Amino acid sequence: MRTRSTARTVIAALAGVLLAGGMVACGNSDTGGGSGGDDKIVLGFSQVGAESGWRTANTTSIKEAAGEAGIELKFDDAQQKQENQIKAIRNFIQQKVDVIAFSPVVESGWDTVLKEAKDAKIPVILTDRAVDSADKSLYKTFLGSDFKKEGRLAGEWLVEQKKSASGPVNIVELQGTTGSAPANDRKEGFAGAIAANPNLKIIASQSGDFTRAGGKQVMEQFLKANPKIDVLFAHNDDMGLGALEAITAAGKVPGKDITIITVDAVKDGMQALADGKFNFIAECSPLLGPQLMDLVKKVKAGEEVPARIETEETTFTQEQAKEALPNRKY
Structure with missing residues (x-):
């Protein structure tokens, strides 16, 4: 009887250990790569502002694409002021986001804050607008128009x-x-x-x-x-x-x-x-969101990306506009 009792005790203990192990495994699975998990990419994005219909469409594209890609987006509106963008980028650095992307208000005056991001080992992507920095190592790529x-x-x-x-x-x-x-x-x-x-x-x-x-x-x-x-x-x-x-x-x-x-x-x-x-x-085209999220994932993974990625665009005359309008997304 003692032997059977002991055996039952050992089996029960083993079952408890296995159950606990299974619960820990499930817990790790939920936090890894899921909503709010440690593996979720965090993108800090500083937008120029909301000065035009184009910019509004661009912001919508970025927000929607981030949601669809499962990327946590920290969004900032610079209200067309460079000092606001520099402050936002520094805030992103302090928050230790995984990637920073921004559409620069003006071309010059970015080297100092971009050097801070580089020193913090946070990759930067330029969207829509470029900068005139001679040091191309301060950002990973430019995505936008010619x-x-x-x-x-x-x-x-x-x-x-x-x-x-x-x-x-x-x-x-x-x-x-x-x-x-x-x-x-x-x-x-x-x-x-x-x-x-x-x-x-x-x-x-x-x-x-x-x-x-x-x-x-x-x-x-x-x-x-x-x-x-x-x-x-x-x-x-x-x-x-x-x-x-x-x-x-x-x-x-x-x-x-x-x-x-x-x-x-x-x-x-x-x-x-x-x-x-x-x-x-x-x-x-302002619809840069999907391409941006793809780039965010690649630079976070340490993959090489082209130094410049241009969007495909066209021109319109009156008749071409009439034909395109019914299906226009922005």
């Missing part, structure tokens, strides 16, 4: 349209945020392209800060100062849409009296193009 190409495509279209013009063609330019990569590059690309036709002259160029209100205000100034304006090149749709209001208020017909070229191809801009108020749009 802004110079967008400006060049806009200029090449205008050169083709005005190839038979015998006299001067007066152009005004609504620039993006001063010092930002898209403003610098779109201006350079456009200017380089229109140099092919000496009749095309930029008679005024000023920043509208990528906002609809800024586009309207600056266009009002252009119209008062320049009685003859033939073409408007706006660095984004929102400034172009603001300019429409000013042009209409001045008694001119947008798209006819003044040829309007913009960049982005958000829904409101595409509608203006379909309606004949805009004449041409070079696309700049």
